[in-house]
Amino acid sequence: MIDTTHLLDTGGLRLALSVFVLLAAAAGAQAQQPFTVGPITAARGSIASGVLEVPARPGDEGTTIPVSIIHGARPGPVLALTAGVHGAEYPPIIALQRLLKNVDPGALSGTLILVHVSNMPSYLARTIYYSPADGKNLNRVFPGKADGTLSERIAHTITREVIEPATHLVDLHCGDGNESLRPYTYWITTGRPDVAEAGRGMALAFGMDHIIVDRERPADPAASLYVSNTAITRDKPALTIESGALGQTDEESIARIEHGIAGVMRHLGMRPEGPAPVEHPILLERSEVLRSSATGIFYPAVERGHTVAQGRLIGRITDFHGRLLEEIRAPFAGEILYVLGTPPISKGEPVAFVAADR
Protein backbone atom coordinates (compact mmCIF):
# COMPACT_ATOMS: atom_id res chain seq x y z
CA MET A 1 0.00 0.00 0.00
CA ILE A 2 1.23 3.44 -0.81
CA ASP A 3 1.85 5.76 2.12
CA THR A 4 0.41 8.97 0.71
CA THR A 5 1.34 11.03 3.80
CA HIS A 6 5.01 10.12 3.32
CA LEU A 7 4.83 11.00 -0.39
CA LEU A 8 3.24 14.35 0.38
CA ASP A 9 5.90 15.10 2.99
CA THR A 10 8.71 14.23 0.60
CA GLY A 11 7.03 16.25 -2.13
CA GLY A 12 6.73 19.23 0.20
CA LEU A 13 10.40 18.98 1.09
CA ARG A 14 11.40 18.67 -2.58
CA LEU A 15 9.28 21.69 -3.42
CA ALA A 16 10.88 23.73 -0.61
CA LEU A 17 14.33 22.62 -1.69
CA SER A 18 13.74 23.44 -5.34
CA VAL A 19 12.33 26.88 -4.42
CA PHE A 20 15.47 27.50 -2.35
CA VAL A 21 17.71 26.39 -5.22
CA LEU A 22 15.79 28.61 -7.64
CA LEU A 23 16.06 31.64 -5.33
CA ALA A 24 19.79 31.08 -4.82
CA ALA A 25 20.26 30.72 -8.57
CA ALA A 26 18.28 33.92 -9.16
CA ALA A 27 20.47 35.85 -6.69
CA GLY A 28 23.59 34.46 -8.35
CA ALA A 29 22.23 35.23 -11.79
CA GLN A 30 21.43 38.81 -10.73
CA ALA A 31 25.05 39.31 -9.66
CA GLN A 32 26.26 37.80 -12.93
CA GLN A 33 23.48 39.15 -15.14
CA PRO A 34 24.47 40.70 -18.46
CA PHE A 35 23.16 44.20 -19.22
CA THR A 36 21.13 44.84 -22.33
CA VAL A 37 20.25 48.04 -24.19
CA GLY A 38 18.17 47.29 -27.30
CA PRO A 39 20.19 44.77 -29.35
CA ILE A 40 23.43 45.41 -27.36
CA THR A 41 24.36 43.06 -24.48
CA ALA A 42 27.42 43.31 -22.24
CA ALA A 43 28.49 40.51 -19.89
CA ARG A 44 29.62 41.45 -16.36
CA GLY A 45 33.05 43.07 -16.43
CA SER A 46 32.93 43.83 -20.14
CA ILE A 47 32.18 46.51 -22.75
CA ALA A 48 29.77 46.18 -25.67
CA SER A 49 28.94 48.68 -28.41
CA GLY A 50 26.23 48.78 -31.05
CA VAL A 51 23.42 50.89 -32.41
CA LEU A 52 19.78 51.49 -31.57
CA GLU A 53 17.79 51.56 -34.76
CA VAL A 54 15.11 54.21 -35.27
CA PRO A 55 13.29 52.67 -38.23
CA ALA A 56 12.15 54.69 -41.25
CA ARG A 57 8.57 55.95 -41.52
CA PRO A 58 6.86 57.82 -44.33
CA GLY A 59 8.65 61.18 -44.58
CA ASP A 60 12.11 60.17 -43.37
CA GLU A 61 14.74 57.45 -43.61
CA GLY A 62 15.05 56.75 -39.88
CA THR A 63 18.41 56.89 -38.14
CA THR A 64 20.73 55.09 -35.75
CA ILE A 65 21.93 55.93 -32.24
CA PRO A 66 25.43 54.63 -31.37
CA VAL A 67 25.57 53.31 -27.79
CA SER A 68 28.18 51.60 -25.59
CA ILE A 69 27.61 49.71 -22.36
CA ILE A 70 30.42 49.50 -19.80
CA HIS A 71 29.10 46.79 -17.49
CA GLY A 72 31.07 46.68 -14.25
CA ALA A 73 32.30 43.48 -12.62
CA ARG A 74 30.15 44.27 -9.58
CA PRO A 75 26.53 45.48 -9.29
CA GLY A 76 25.83 49.16 -8.66
CA PRO A 77 24.10 52.22 -10.14
CA VAL A 78 23.25 52.46 -13.83
CA LEU A 79 24.53 55.87 -14.96
CA ALA A 80 23.35 57.02 -18.40
CA LEU A 81 25.46 59.66 -20.18
CA THR A 82 23.95 61.34 -23.23
CA ALA A 83 26.01 63.36 -25.72
CA GLY A 84 25.14 64.97 -29.03
CA VAL A 85 21.50 65.76 -28.23
CA HIS A 86 22.39 68.92 -30.12
CA GLY A 87 24.45 67.80 -33.08
CA ALA A 88 27.04 70.61 -33.12
CA GLU A 89 28.05 70.22 -29.45
CA TYR A 90 31.32 68.32 -29.70
CA PRO A 91 33.26 68.26 -26.38
CA PRO A 92 30.67 65.89 -24.78
CA ILE A 93 30.94 63.54 -27.79
CA ILE A 94 34.76 63.46 -27.59
CA ALA A 95 34.69 63.07 -23.79
CA LEU A 96 32.57 59.90 -24.14
CA GLN A 97 34.98 58.53 -26.76
CA ARG A 98 37.76 58.90 -24.18
CA LEU A 99 35.65 57.44 -21.38
CA LEU A 100 35.03 54.34 -23.48
CA LYS A 101 38.79 53.77 -23.73
CA ASN A 102 39.67 54.71 -20.15
CA VAL A 103 37.08 53.07 -17.88
CA ASP A 104 38.07 49.56 -16.76
CA PRO A 105 34.87 47.50 -16.39
CA GLY A 106 36.79 45.09 -14.13
CA ALA A 107 37.21 47.89 -11.57
CA LEU A 108 33.67 49.27 -11.91
CA SER A 109 30.66 48.79 -9.63
CA GLY A 110 27.54 49.36 -11.70
CA THR A 111 27.01 50.18 -15.33
CA LEU A 112 27.58 53.09 -17.69
CA ILE A 113 25.34 53.58 -20.72
CA LEU A 114 27.05 55.92 -23.17
CA VAL A 115 24.92 57.50 -25.89
CA HIS A 116 27.65 58.79 -28.16
CA VAL A 117 25.55 60.83 -30.62
CA SER A 118 21.91 61.15 -29.61
CA ASN A 119 20.91 63.27 -32.59
CA MET A 120 22.63 61.70 -35.61
CA PRO A 121 20.64 63.65 -38.29
CA SER A 122 21.68 66.97 -36.73
CA TYR A 123 25.29 65.81 -36.19
CA LEU A 124 25.76 64.68 -39.79
CA ALA A 125 24.12 67.80 -41.24
CA ARG A 126 26.00 70.05 -38.72
CA THR A 127 22.82 71.88 -37.70
CA ILE A 128 22.37 73.86 -34.51
CA TYR A 129 19.21 73.66 -32.32
CA TYR A 130 16.96 72.02 -34.92
CA SER A 131 16.96 68.66 -36.71
CA PRO A 132 17.30 68.83 -40.48
CA ALA A 133 14.70 66.05 -40.66
CA ASP A 134 11.74 67.77 -38.99
CA GLY A 135 12.89 71.21 -37.76
CA LYS A 136 12.43 70.16 -34.11
CA ASN A 137 14.73 70.67 -31.15
CA LEU A 138 15.36 67.15 -29.78
CA ASN A 139 15.72 68.55 -26.27
CA ARG A 140 12.13 69.87 -26.38
CA VAL A 141 10.25 66.76 -27.57
CA PHE A 142 10.83 64.24 -24.77
CA PRO A 143 9.66 61.65 -23.84
CA GLY A 144 8.92 61.39 -27.58
CA LYS A 145 6.40 59.40 -29.61
CA ALA A 146 6.67 55.90 -31.13
CA ASP A 147 4.88 57.08 -34.31
CA GLY A 148 6.03 60.72 -34.36
CA THR A 149 8.52 62.68 -36.46
CA LEU A 150 12.16 61.56 -36.49
CA SER A 151 13.15 63.71 -33.49
CA GLU A 152 10.15 62.41 -31.56
CA ARG A 153 11.06 58.81 -32.39
CA ILE A 154 14.70 59.37 -31.36
CA ALA A 155 13.41 60.75 -28.05
CA HIS A 156 11.06 57.79 -27.63
CA THR A 157 13.92 55.33 -28.29
CA ILE A 158 16.26 57.04 -25.80
CA THR A 159 13.50 57.21 -23.17
CA ARG A 160 12.65 53.52 -23.52
CA GLU A 161 16.10 51.99 -24.05
CA VAL A 162 18.38 54.31 -22.06
CA ILE A 163 16.46 56.36 -19.48
CA GLU A 164 14.08 53.60 -18.31
CA PRO A 165 16.87 51.14 -17.34
CA ALA A 166 19.10 53.89 -15.82
CA THR A 167 19.15 54.84 -12.14
CA HIS A 168 20.95 58.18 -12.76
CA LEU A 169 21.60 60.37 -15.80
CA VAL A 170 23.85 63.22 -16.91
CA ASP A 171 22.91 64.98 -20.15
CA LEU A 172 26.06 66.51 -21.61
CA HIS A 173 25.81 69.76 -23.57
CA CYS A 174 27.88 72.80 -24.43
CA GLY A 175 27.29 76.07 -26.18
CA ASP A 176 25.78 75.14 -29.53
CA GLY A 177 27.62 75.99 -32.76
CA ASN A 178 26.57 79.65 -32.40
CA GLU A 179 26.82 80.08 -28.61
CA SER A 180 29.83 81.49 -26.75
CA LEU A 181 29.35 79.86 -23.35
CA ARG A 182 31.17 79.64 -20.03
CA PRO A 183 30.77 76.25 -18.27
CA TYR A 184 27.91 75.61 -15.86
CA THR A 185 25.54 72.96 -14.50
CA TYR A 186 21.75 72.93 -14.28
CA TRP A 187 20.54 71.54 -10.96
CA ILE A 188 16.83 70.81 -11.47
CA THR A 189 14.78 71.13 -8.30
CA THR A 190 11.29 70.33 -9.59
CA GLY A 191 11.35 66.54 -9.02
CA ARG A 192 10.48 64.56 -5.91
CA PRO A 193 12.38 66.15 -2.98
CA ASP A 194 14.71 63.16 -2.46
CA VAL A 195 15.40 63.02 -6.22
CA ALA A 196 16.17 66.76 -6.28
CA GLU A 197 18.48 66.35 -3.28
CA ALA A 198 20.29 63.46 -4.97
CA GLY A 199 20.60 65.66 -8.08
CA ARG A 200 22.21 68.36 -5.94
CA GLY A 201 24.82 65.86 -4.77
CA MET A 202 25.55 64.92 -8.38
CA ALA A 203 25.81 68.60 -9.38
CA LEU A 204 28.42 69.22 -6.68
CA ALA A 205 30.22 65.99 -7.59
CA PHE A 206 30.45 67.06 -11.25
CA GLY A 207 32.71 69.80 -9.94
CA MET A 208 31.78 72.93 -11.94
CA ASP A 209 31.41 75.96 -9.69
CA HIS A 210 28.54 77.73 -11.53
CA ILE A 211 25.28 75.91 -10.77
CA ILE A 212 21.93 77.17 -12.08
CA VAL A 213 19.12 76.41 -9.62
CA ASP A 214 16.50 75.43 -12.16
CA ARG A 215 12.96 75.58 -10.74
CA GLU A 216 11.00 75.72 -13.97
CA ARG A 217 11.03 72.28 -15.58
CA PRO A 218 7.67 70.59 -16.17
CA ALA A 219 6.62 67.95 -13.62
CA ASP A 220 4.53 65.83 -16.03
CA PRO A 221 6.43 62.66 -17.11
CA ALA A 222 4.35 62.60 -20.31
CA ALA A 223 5.53 66.12 -21.24
CA SER A 224 9.02 66.15 -19.73
CA LEU A 225 10.49 67.94 -22.83
CA TYR A 226 14.17 67.64 -21.82
CA VAL A 227 16.42 64.56 -21.54
CA SER A 228 17.43 65.13 -17.92
CA ASN A 229 13.88 66.08 -16.94
CA THR A 230 12.61 62.83 -18.48
CA ALA A 231 14.80 61.00 -15.95
CA ILE A 232 13.76 63.28 -13.08
CA THR A 233 10.02 62.93 -13.78
CA ARG A 234 10.65 59.16 -13.58
CA ASP A 235 12.25 59.63 -10.14
CA LYS A 236 15.85 59.18 -11.32
CA PRO A 237 18.34 61.87 -10.22
CA ALA A 238 19.77 63.72 -13.22
CA LEU A 239 21.69 66.78 -14.36
CA THR A 240 22.35 68.82 -17.45
CA ILE A 241 25.86 70.22 -17.84
CA GLU A 242 27.36 72.69 -20.32
CA SER A 243 31.08 72.75 -21.19
CA GLY A 244 32.43 74.05 -24.48
CA ALA A 245 31.25 76.43 -27.18
CA LEU A 246 31.03 77.54 -30.79
CA GLY A 247 31.54 74.17 -32.47
CA GLN A 248 35.05 73.77 -31.03
CA THR A 249 36.80 70.75 -29.53
CA ASP A 250 39.17 72.45 -27.08
CA GLU A 251 41.04 70.30 -24.60
CA GLU A 252 39.92 72.29 -21.56
CA SER A 253 36.20 71.75 -22.27
CA ILE A 254 36.66 68.03 -22.96
CA ALA A 255 38.83 67.46 -19.87
CA ARG A 256 36.29 69.29 -17.71
CA ILE A 257 33.60 66.81 -18.77
CA GLU A 258 35.87 63.80 -18.15
CA HIS A 259 36.68 65.21 -14.71
CA GLY A 260 32.99 65.76 -13.97
CA ILE A 261 31.92 62.26 -14.95
CA ALA A 262 34.75 60.79 -12.84
CA GLY A 263 33.49 62.87 -9.91
CA VAL A 264 29.92 61.62 -10.34
CA MET A 265 31.12 57.99 -10.63
CA ARG A 266 33.02 58.35 -7.35
CA HIS A 267 30.04 60.09 -5.70
CA LEU A 268 27.72 57.23 -6.72
CA GLY A 269 30.17 54.61 -5.40
CA MET A 270 30.96 53.21 -8.84
CA ARG A 271 34.72 53.65 -8.34
CA PRO A 272 36.67 54.39 -5.15
CA GLU A 273 38.91 56.96 -6.80
CA GLY A 274 37.92 60.21 -8.47
CA PRO A 275 37.90 63.98 -7.99
CA ALA A 276 36.32 65.57 -4.93
CA PRO A 277 33.10 67.65 -5.20
CA VAL A 278 33.28 71.41 -5.77
CA GLU A 279 33.78 73.15 -2.42
CA HIS A 280 32.51 76.67 -3.01
CA PRO A 281 29.87 76.56 -5.73
CA ILE A 282 28.05 79.69 -6.87
CA LEU A 283 24.36 78.77 -6.75
CA LEU A 284 22.69 80.92 -9.40
CA GLU A 285 19.19 81.40 -8.01
CA ARG A 286 18.13 83.88 -10.67
CA SER A 287 18.60 83.37 -14.39
CA GLU A 288 16.99 84.57 -17.57
CA VAL A 289 17.31 83.70 -21.24
CA LEU A 290 17.18 86.97 -23.20
CA ARG A 291 15.35 86.57 -26.51
CA SER A 292 15.28 88.60 -29.66
CA SER A 293 12.11 90.30 -30.78
CA ALA A 294 13.52 90.79 -34.29
CA THR A 295 15.13 88.86 -37.14
CA GLY A 296 18.42 90.08 -38.60
CA ILE A 297 22.08 90.49 -37.68
CA PHE A 298 23.27 90.21 -34.07
CA TYR A 299 26.22 92.25 -32.76
CA PRO A 300 27.30 91.17 -29.25
CA ALA A 301 28.44 93.91 -26.85
CA VAL A 302 29.67 91.54 -24.09
CA GLU A 303 31.62 88.31 -23.83
CA ARG A 304 30.87 85.10 -21.96
CA GLY A 305 31.81 85.32 -18.29
CA HIS A 306 31.44 89.10 -18.20
CA THR A 307 29.78 90.62 -15.17
CA VAL A 308 27.13 93.15 -16.18
CA ALA A 309 25.17 95.83 -14.35
CA GLN A 310 21.39 96.08 -14.71
CA GLY A 311 20.59 97.85 -17.97
CA ARG A 312 24.01 97.15 -19.53
CA LEU A 313 23.90 96.68 -23.29
CA ILE A 314 24.25 92.96 -24.18
CA GLY A 315 23.97 93.32 -27.95
CA ARG A 316 22.30 95.02 -30.89
CA ILE A 317 20.16 93.60 -33.66
CA THR A 318 19.97 95.31 -37.04
CA ASP A 319 18.07 94.49 -40.18
CA PHE A 320 19.88 93.46 -43.37
CA HIS A 321 20.30 97.11 -44.39
CA GLY A 322 22.05 98.12 -41.18
CA ARG A 323 19.11 99.80 -39.42
CA LEU A 324 18.95 99.23 -35.67
CA LEU A 325 15.96 97.06 -34.73
CA GLU A 326 16.60 96.28 -31.08
CA GLU A 327 19.01 96.76 -28.21
CA ILE A 328 19.14 93.87 -25.73
CA ARG A 329 19.95 94.98 -22.17
CA ALA A 330 20.62 93.12 -18.91
CA PRO A 331 17.36 92.82 -16.92
CA PHE A 332 19.35 92.54 -13.68
CA ALA A 333 22.98 92.60 -12.57
CA GLY A 334 24.65 89.27 -13.18
CA GLU A 335 27.05 87.20 -15.22
CA ILE A 336 26.84 86.35 -18.91
CA LEU A 337 26.75 82.53 -19.10
CA TYR A 338 26.36 82.59 -22.84
CA VAL A 339 25.94 85.09 -25.64
CA LEU A 340 25.60 84.44 -29.35
CA GLY A 341 28.94 84.43 -31.11
CA THR A 342 27.64 84.47 -34.70
CA PRO A 343 25.42 87.00 -36.54
CA PRO A 344 22.24 85.07 -37.51
CA ILE A 345 19.25 85.77 -35.27
CA SER A 346 15.57 84.94 -35.73
CA LYS A 347 12.72 86.50 -33.79
CA GLY A 348 12.08 84.65 -30.52
CA GLU A 349 15.47 82.93 -30.34
CA PRO A 350 17.87 83.31 -27.40
CA VAL A 351 20.65 85.90 -27.69
CA ALA A 352 22.15 85.55 -24.21
CA PHE A 353 21.74 83.90 -20.79
CA VAL A 354 22.27 86.03 -17.68
CA ALA A 355 22.39 84.67 -14.14
CA ALA A 356 23.01 85.90 -10.62
CA ASP A 357 23.28 84.34 -7.17
CA ARG A 358 20.22 86.20 -5.90
Ligand SMILES: [Zn+2]
Ligand atom coordinates in the same frame (compact mmCIF):
# COMPACT_ATOMS: atom_id res chain seq x y z
ZN1 LIG B 1 22.67 71.59 -26.16
